Amino acid sequence: MSEIIGHHEVIRGLRSGLVSGNLPHAFLFMGPSGVGKATVAHGFAQSLLCADAARSGEALGGCHRCAACHKVQVRCHVDLQWVEKEEGKTRISVDQVRDLTRFLSLTPMESAWKVAIVDDAAEMNAAAANALLKTLEEPPANSILILVTSRPGMLLATTLSRCVKYYFQSLSKEEFSQIIRGKTSLGDDQLDSVINYSEGNLGFALSFVGEGQLEQCNRLTQELEDLLRQGGLGKLSEVAEYWSNADRFPLAHFVVRRWLMEKVRDCVYSGGVPGRVREWLTVETFSKEMFALAEAVNINKRLLLEGIFIKILRISGAFL
Ligand SMILES: [Zn+2]
Known part of the structure; x- marks a missing residue:
């Protein structure tokens, strides 16, 4: 487990629950992507399952010495279940949630709690989200469920209302x-x-x-600039093909979004004509929607990138 840095308010709240023993059955950790929500959930689980109860509330992450702490660190504690979408799948399935509810209903085997973490909870499909409701409405004794997400708006209203919410800020x-x-x-x-x-x-x-991956980022930035300056459909397909690879696509997502936001900003600050600003904004909004779609469903990533690149080419004037 990584060291936890920041999030002082959240950690203070969790520790006070650990010390008082006054803990809700369901938590929702929400906030921007990649700020460490799952790391804090992991640390909290470790505190709950740590065998040295007297120390478990001192800092998040338990004593870091007992067997229970070591098992949580490598995610193989019998009283901890970690639910993520399975490899190659785009959503968390109802079967995974049924396993989770069964797990939580059992008596803890080695500690005081059964702890389940769902990361990212917004990835549950409709059936999975519904299957979780019963556990939220009638939580089994000694069970703690931690839902982690950057997209709380995707959760059911009834799910949201039954969780104690912890808001994570950007670092x-x-x-x-x-x-x-x-x-x-x-x-x-x-x-x-x-x-x-x-x-x-x-x-x-x-x-x-x-x-x-820094060099890769610089490479794509250069390719985008070339597209804009020189146009050329052949090059466009080649670039889209390269970056649609599953390993490279997340990086392309970030670089393209950041590059487009910079273009909008540059255009505004340089006093660009309103029509030009609007053109960049349209591409920027389009790319934001496309990348959000790619996170939610399995779509053809090469076509997605080509679509964005074609809009960039239009701005370059290559089609005029
Ligand atoms: Zn411990």
Whole structure:
């Protein structure tokens, strides 16, 4: 489990619940993507399941020494269930939620609680979301359910109303830098680029650090500039094909969105004609909707990118 940095208010609230023992059965951790909601959920689960109850409320994450803490760290504690969408699937299925409700209804085996974490709760399909309602309405004794999401608007109103909500804020630039610095030996220039590209999304920033994707980002930025300056449909298909690869697409999502937002901003600040600003805004909105769609359903990512690139080409005047 990563070290928890920031989120002082949330952690204070969770610790006070641990100390008093006055805990609700269902939590909703909501806030921007990649700020560490799941990491805090993991730490909270560890505190709940830690064998050294006297220390479990001292800091989030339990004592870090007992067998229970070690098992939670590697996610193999019998009283902890972690639910995510399965590989290759776009949603969390009803079968996964049925497993979860069955798990929560059992008596804890090695600790005082049964703990289940659903990350990302907005990925539950309709049947799965409905299957969870009964557990929320009649929570089994000694059960704790933690729903994690950046899109609470996608949850059922009845789900929202039955959870105690914890609001996560974006990390400050200092907190963000502190975490990245702790995990890398990047120089200041590169660190600034990583922070810029990742727009506050820590999970994404760490993927840069881990895989050295900075060069890839610069490559796509250059390709977008070339498209805009030189046009050319052949190149467009080639670029879309390359970035539609499942490993590269998340990075393309960030770079394209950031690049378009910068274009809108540049156009406004340079006193661009209203028609031009509107053109960039249209492409920016279109890309935002397309990428949101790609997160929700399984669509052809090459066609999605081509669609965005064609709109960029239109602005370049290549079709006029
Ligand atoms: Zn422990």
